[in-house]
Amino acid sequence: MTHPFRVEFVPGVTPDKWLRVWAARLPESPLEASPAENADAAAHLRDGSASMALLRLPVEREGLHVIPLYEEVPVVVVSKEHVVAAFDEVDVADLAEEVLLQDPALVPEWAEIATPDARERTAAMPPMTTKQAVSVVASGSGIVIVPMSVARLHHRKDVVHRPVAGVAPSRVGLAWRVDDEDPRIEDFIGIVRGRTERSSRGSASHAGEAQPSERTGDAGGRHTPSDGRRQERGRTLPQRGAAPRKRGASSGRSRRKGRR
Template sequence: MDVDLRRLRYFVAVAEQLHFGRAADALHIAQPALSRQIRALEDDLGVALFLRDRRGTTLTPAGRQLLHDAGPLLAAAQAAVRRCVQAAAPTQRFTIAFMPGITVTAAVKTLTAQHPHLDIRLLRTSWDNQTEVVLDGRADVSIVRLPVDPQGLRIQPLFTEPRVVVIARDHPLAGKDALSLTDLAGAHLLQDPAAVPEWQAETRAPHANAPTAVPVAHSVEEKLELVATGAGFCVLPQSTASFYTRPDVVVRPAPGLADNEVALVWSKAHETPLVHAFGAAAHQLQP
């Protein structure tokens, strides 16, 4: 059985929104047309993917399984198209993705010396897309901050570095030389809680106060803007905090936080001599 990738993309849009109207708007197609495409996909697969009633739209067990599998499948299709186009280019291109605060200059210079005619590109990533870029072919390798979902990836550890807390300079805790997780339990964490599992455990403790609801920030710049206004705090690797200095925030060590682990990742479906050459060069990177 062949699966229509366009219908699969439509399915993912509906599954993420759980609303046919919003998904149709995001896809820029009419809702009846979207509904027909989803029904055609269900007919092709011979299963129901959604339950629809007056209370809304939900995924069936088959729908949940397809959503889990659809991401890697669509990413692989995008990667195949991108690599096909790159293969036709007159100069071979190699794209290196990296997270904020990580300096890749030394490894890039080594790879350039080994392959002087290689067209090397750099791509800055964020917590949300640091592995996505290698799975969908935008980058050949990505230097990431763990943890990441290992599905479809090769992972090469590189180095570790301390994590620190960043708070507003006029925050009541700013005068302390170091901050414990207990100090921060009543504050708002301005990033994905999955990135700071130690703080999640602390806020479940009986002494913790419920933090004020504030939108979670995703980029470092967004986090620091919110920190400076006193909306909460963020946890950053020490190199990132040192790179993004500003006078209205302070950086404090937090002994309760584990070190950040930095690794090189690439797609299992795209292992090339250049990927391994960069992997060897990347061992010289340090925080």
């Protein structure tokens, strides 16, 4: 019996559509999909316990092929009573005095503009998972800045999220080992890229060469995913009706006073 084809995906990535297509096209080839943290997903590729991974970029590329797929809007998650909740978008400069409830290295744009007091209070916070951090956010004790899909994954009634200008979009990519010659890798690549069942396919190694944007740091891979859903990308979301209210350094609105 053919061994299962294992695919891991990081929080916020929803491969359901691709898994359904796989089941319809390859019913005799079992596929196991499971969630994993970004670092774990990359490690599992390298040790062979996973065949492919949908993860967030950048990732250490040695020994791996990576195809950038799409980008996501970064958002700030705040308490429902936070002043930011009154705006449709916030500039990262307006978050300089907030306590960041995550590793500042994950949001270098915040680290560059944070006040000394905010950095000190952030450093005093214990490590926590995103779910734990959102729980603390609900109490009004800080903020987190994450991709929109992650904010939706951990949504609560007592928090809201708003797009953040000035923070780079989060990129999602598909990765696998350069020495893995399992033909099912190319099958999964084709499904993710929206190829029809009858379309011609190149080799997996050739597909892995389509990565100049990842090497150079360009946006790359900005096409819409094959599931056909509207992709949330860029730094602002299209607003319906009236122009959005923006709270930021360049918006002309005075900053909130009396912060503790």
